[in-house]
Amino acid sequence: MEFEQERRRTIRARNRALVAVLVGLVALFYAITIVRMGG
């Protein structure tokens, strides 16, 4: 039971980190595009 909870926690934390990275990448590419177009 404890093992299953730990497994779920690990997967959930990894998924959240992945979402954060993807959102960060979207923001990054948006910023790069704006700057490059402006230059």
Next chain:
Amino acid sequence: MTELSEAPTTAGVRRAAAAGAGVADYFEILKPRIMALVVFTGLVGLSVAPGHLHPVLAAVAVLCIAVGAGAAGAINMWYDRDIDALMRRTSRRPLPAGRMMPGEALGFGVVLGVGAVVVMALAVNLAAAELLALTIVFYVFVYTIWLKRRTPQNIVIGGAAGAFPPMIGWAAVTGDIGWGAIALFAIIFFWTPPHFWALSLYRTGDYAAAGVPMLPVVSGPRETKRQMLLYTLVLWAATLVPWLLGVAGGLYAAGVLLLSAVFTGWAIQVYRDNSDRSARRMFAFSLLYLFLVFSLLLVDHTNWH
């Protein structure tokens, strides 16, 4: 389900088999402490280079340098997982501890490395991207795979990988490699041997157990200490080159002369001392030394220009 029914012995292995590594493990294989130094030196290279780069693109360049360095670290941990398990200092890393599967580390490193180079090429320029790719390839293939287990000169030649970041920062601004960039490269290149050998002096047993031919293992502490001293003397000249090239001014020159004198003083202390204590202190000071040299470069450049 066979992985679960095999009842792995540790909680870490169990978790890795069932759910994969945790976020902290992924972060750890990027070698964040090395990454911090790489980011700082890359940032200084970017700041002192002649020219201007949009702040957003400068931030992207630094991010790419950091991620590229992390990728190289992850691939290094994947390749070295066998010897890492044999050394006390590295045995608790995610791979030897069983918290992460080898394929996860390799895949993570390759994706990050390719991603960092591609983004650098698209957002900044091709010269910086090529240098970043060269850095990763050099660290993985030349240092990790070729030199590390074969020669006591491993960290002398392999140290070039750690010296590239300020050059990448410089190239991000100028689009090429100037003499100033080469001078910054030289500082880290000649700093690496005394820095790393100070560590290996008090970890000789670890390296010997893992079969890594570090200089203290192969030639003994006396010869290692002699070479450390010689490299600190070369650093006097290397650190003054940015001043001679006009990249930095008198404040920098005075500061690095003082710092180099202290660093050489530590090397002499290590040479005379038969215990580990001086080597440990010199290792700690070597980190501070590099940080202060590059800080001086940044401060002096900001005041001077």
